[in-house]
Amino acid sequence: MKQFFSELYFELKKNRGAMIGIVIIFLSIIIALLAPVIAPHNPTEVFSDSLRLPPSFLEGGKAGFFFGTDDIGRDLLSRLIYGSRISLAVGFSVVVLALFTGTILGVVAGFYGGLVDRIIMRLTDLIMSLPSILFAIVIVAVLGPGITNSIIAVAVVAVPNFIRIIRAQVLVEKNKQYVSAAKLFGAGHFRIMFVEILPNCMAPLIVQASLGFSDGILNVAALGFLGLGAQAPMSEWGTMLSDARSFIESSPWMVTLPGLCILVTVLSFNLLGDGLRDALDPRLKKQN
Amino acid sequence: MKTTVLFFLFVSNLALTTAQAKSFVYCSEGSPSSFNPQLVTDGTSTNATAQVIYNNLVAFEPGSTKIIPQLATSWDISKDKLVYTFTLRKGVKFHTTKYFTPTRDFNATDVVFSVDRQRVKTHPFHDVSGGKYEYFDGMEMGKTIKEIKVLDPYKVQFVLNTPDATFLANMAMSFMGILSEEYGSKLMAANKKSDMDTMPVGTGLFVFQSYAKDSVIKYTANPQYWGQHGNIDKLIFAITPDANVRHQKLKTGECQFANEPAPADIPEMQKNPKLTVMKDAGLNVGYLALNVTKKPFDNLLVRQAVNHALNKKSYIDAIYMGNAVIAKNPLPPTIWSYSDAIKDYEYSVEKAKALLAKAGYPNGFETDMWTLPVARPYNPNGKKMGELMQADLAKVGIKVRLQTYDWPTYLKKASQGEHSMLQMGWTGDNGDPDNFLNTLLGCGAVKAGSNYSKWCDQKFNKAVVDAKVQTDIKKRTALYKDAQKIFKEQAPWVTIAHSTVFKAMAKNVKGYKIDPLGHDLFTFLVIE
Numbered sequence: 001m002k003q004f005f006s007e008l009y010f011e012l013k014k015n016r017g018a019m020i021g022i023v024i025i026f027l028s029i030i031i032a033l034l035a036p037v038i039a040p041h042n043p044t045e046v047f048s049d050s051l052r053l054p055p056s057f058l059e060g061g062k063a064g065f066f067f068g069t070d071d072i073g074r075d076l077l078s079r080l081i082y083g084s085r086i087s088l089a090v091g092f093s094v095v096v097l098a099l100f101t102g103t104i105l106g107v108v109a110g111f112y113g114g115l116v117d118r119i120i121m122r123l124t125d126l127i128m129s130l131p132s133i134l135f136a137i138v139i140v141a142v143l144g145p146g147i148t149n150s151i152i153a154v155a156v157v158a159v160p161n162f163i164r165i166i167r168a169q170v171l172v173e174k175n176k177q178y179v180s181a182a183k184l185f186g187a188g189h190f191r192i193m194f195v196e197i198l199p200n201c202m203a204p205l206i207v208q209a210s211l212g213f214s215d216g217i218l219n220v221a222a223l224g225f226l227g228l229g230a231q232a233p234m235s236e237w238g239t240m241l242s243d244a245r246s247f248i249e250s251s252p253w254m255v256t257l258p259g260l261c262i263l264v265t266v267l268s269f270n271l272l273g274d275g276l277r278d279a280l281d282p283r284l285k286k287q288n
Numbered sequence: 289m290k291t292t293v294l295f296f297l298f299v300s301n302l303a304l305t306t307a308q309a310k311s312f313v314y315c316s317e318g319s320p321s322s323f324n325p326q327l328v329t330d331g332t333s334t335n336a337t338a339q340v341i342y343n344n345l346v347a348f349e350p351g352s353t354k355i356i357p358q359l360a361t362s363w364d365i366s367k368d369k370l371v372y373t374f375t376l377r378k379g380v381k382f383h384t385t386k387y388f389t390p391t392r393d394f395n396a397t398d399v400v401f402s403v404d405r406q407r408v409k410t411h412p413f414h415d416v417s418g419g420k421y422e423y424f425d426g427m428e429m430g431k432t433i434k435e436i437k438v439l440d441p442y443k444v445q446f447v448l449n450t451p452d453a454t455f456l457a458n459m460a461m462s463f464m465g466i467l468s469e470e471y472g473s474k475l476m477a478a479n480k481k482s483d484m485d486t487m488p489v490g491t492g493l494f495v496f497q498s499y500a501k502d503s504v505i506k507y508t509a510n511p512q513y514w515g516q517h518g519n520i521d522k523l524i525f526a527i528t529p530d531a532n533v534r535h536q537k538l539k540t541g542e543c544q545f546a547n548e549p550a551p552a553d554i555p556e557m558q559k560n561p562k563l564t565v566m567k568d569a570g571l572n573v574g575y576l577a578l579n580v581t582k583k584p585f586d587n588l589l590v591r592q593a594v595n596h597a598l599n600k601k602s603y604i605d606a607i608y609m610g611n612a613v614i615a616k617n618p619l620p621p622t623i624w625s626y627s628d629a630i631k632d633y634e635y636s637v638e639k640a641k642a643l644l645a646k647a648g649y650p651n652g653f654e655t656d657m658w659t660l661p662v663a664r665p666y667n668p669n670g671k672k673m674g675e676l677m678q679a680d681l682a683k684v685g686i687k688v689r690l691q692t693y694d695w696p697t698y699l700k701k702a703s704q705g706e707h708s709m710l711q712m713g714w715t716g717d718n719g720d721p722d723n724f725l726n727t728l729l730g731c732g733a734v735k736a737g738s739n740y741s742k743w744c745d746q747k748f749n750k751a752v753v754d755a756k757v758q759t760d761i762k763k764r765t766a767l768y769k770d771a772q773k774i775f776k777e778q779a780p781w782v783t784i785a786h787s788t789v790f791k792a793m794a795k796n797v798k799g800y801k802i803d804p805l806g807h808d809l810f811t812f813l814v815i816e
Contacts, residue, residue: 232674
């Protein structure tokens with residue numbers, strides 16, 4: 001396992017995009033963790049004498065508000081910093097939830113085959129046949145708006161991808177000799193599935209997980225934009241974006257900044273994911 | 289094959305050049321809750337129904353609150369102010385539509401039919417579409433009117449129980465629009481009574497064509513309209529809930545009129561040479577209703593504490609962008625009998641905390657607040673105002689959960705009293721103080737649904753009911769001033785703002801007058 005990661009790091013180092021991605025992700029994790037220390041103000045505090053101030057480096061800005069303030073006088077920088085907490089936490093929870101359920105279902109489907117496989121795969125087909133954001137909206141509409149419910153909704157939508165990837169990998173692995181050997185030694189199904197086969201399916205899982213991170217962030221931001229995600233006064237990037245939309249002409253920074261934050265975070269996870277794929281996919285490796 | 293294509297091109301081209309129809313696209317802010325003005329109370333629905341499809345016996349002169357003849361050519365009031373006799377206009381035709389062709393002109397039976405639907409419980413249409421006439425009941429018209437007599441087909445007499453200073457103005461209001469009795473009989477025979485409220489027939493300038501919820505309403509001009517009118521042939525309501533999108537559509541010419549422009553867009557609209565922006569002090573009030581039937585708002589001290597806790601000044605700056613004044617009374621200052629002697633609860637976190645402690649909530653409490661889902665003149669951004677209020681109330685320990693529904697659901701649930709705190713507002717629609725104080729705060733309005741605080745104070749109610757039957761304006765003023773004092777002491781609302789109303793339209797739209805009563809009138813519009 002240790003060797004696996006050192007090899008991975010060696011491959012990744014050659015990929016500049018992936019390295020940039022890692023640096024940005026690392027930075028945003030630090031920002032999110034240290035939010036109460038770095039943020040100059042409380043994100044929900046209203047400064048009623050400082051409405052729609054432009055960033056302090058532009059004309060008309062005030063020194064205390066580096067990125068300016070929003071339409072009701074809250075410090076934009078602080079809101080963005082706290083927003084990173086939500087977005088990263090959301091991405092993480094979505095991936096963990098989807099990864100956990102997706103892995104179990106995928107391994108079971110691939111290992112047992114037959115009726116179990118057919119039931120699980122038809123269910124994934126069912127979910128995948130619906131546009132993902134639409135399906136997420138339906139789930140949130142049923143559960144009620146809120147950050148927890150939108151995480152659940154986005155995770156449900158993300159599960160099929162994990163199931164399919166794992167299942168495909170399990171189908172390849174389960175006929176290999178080491179699995180037969182384990183069987184001969186009398187290993188139980190559980191041991192074969194999760195101790196023997198699963199570790200050998202890690203590569204595509206890691207790639208999918210890092211891409212799932214960005215999908216999760218994006219989808220939850222979209223739900224927030226539609227008013228179904230984080231509820232006030234929580235500062236979430238998607239919600240901030242939609243609230244500031246009506247000021248796009250008079251105060252463009254209010255829309256631009258949360259938009260940029262979403263873009264940069266999602267991009268960095270995608271860069272990392274692509275880098276991981278390049279590093280881990282044996283077929284791509286041979287071509288190089 | 290080629291020739292047929294060419295032929296079609298030719299025909300469609302011909303159609304384009306010959307049809308010089310003047311269409312007017314109105315970017316409205318929401319879907320109407322019904323097409324029957326008797327069933328609606330909000331401006332959004334009234335604009336799409338009463339102002340286009342229907343006429344009343346009397347009307348307000350565009351741009352003022354003066355009462356002028358409409359379907360009645362003249363009226364006569366008895367000395368004791370109890371009998372009103374209306375002489376009706378002859379030769380007025382109801383709309384001919386795909387679903388109805390009238391065989392007779394408008395006459396007295398239509399008047400009786402329309403009023404009795406709301407007044408008489410045994411009327412065949414009374415229970416159709418819910419049987420709730422919020423406006424009619426809120427104005428206590430049922431109590432006021434004793435009977436309606438048809439003297440001849442063109443003469444109707446209204447006999448009242450008590451003199452009512454507001455009666456004529458009430459007759460001009462949207463809910464007194466005249467429906468077709470003939471259409472009603474036809475629907476009854478076909479057993480499709482509810483079509484009355486979804487497929488409307490009236491005498492107004494515009495004939496209803498089609499409606500797709502949250503998308504579009506189409507009307508065409510009535511070729512047999514009885515009165516003077518502008519030159520619009522096709523009227524289209526493009527339902528666009530987002531104020532920013534309405535602005536963009538107006539800029540690109542997709543619509544000629546954008547309702548409820550966002551205050552943030554006003555300066556830019558004023559700079560645009562292709563647009564006209566009009567403004568006027570609105571006859572409105574935005575408020576936060578505290579539901580007195582729910583704990584802890586049944587406690588007067590809590591209501592006063594909330595009044596002290598909200599920093600109204602910051603809402604005026606942030607939400608209205610300064611285009612409003614702080615409200616201390618439920619009446620706007622432009623209306624007569626406004627009491628300037630009232631002292632508002634000043635913004636004070638300490639006082640609010642002290643009152644809460646006295647009321648037995650030293651650590652505050654948790655509650656919910658409903659935020660207005662649509663932009664209205666009295667509150668252009670309910671969600672953001674909610675966030676400000678949430679922050680203000682958090683300072684005194686009240687934890688607020690914000691929630692909202694789509695507009696028709698919001699109104700329905702609110703009139704049933706499901707909320708604790710509710711953002712609401714009102715644009716006066718007959719220029720009389722009764723229209724604010726009685727309609728929004730009277731005991732009759734609790735049952736009718738338009739008293740969102742569910743507050744029924746006997747002393748207050750007596751003052752406004754007495755003022756209604758009083759015809760001496762000095763005595764009425766005194767009573768209304770008393771009522772405003774009681775209101776302020778009892779604090780069923782937090783009064784927030786009286787806003788300035790803006791209207792934005794394309795340069796080539798002429799003849800538009802801002803209605804002090806808050807509606808958009810299309811009858812006299814001319815497109816150049």
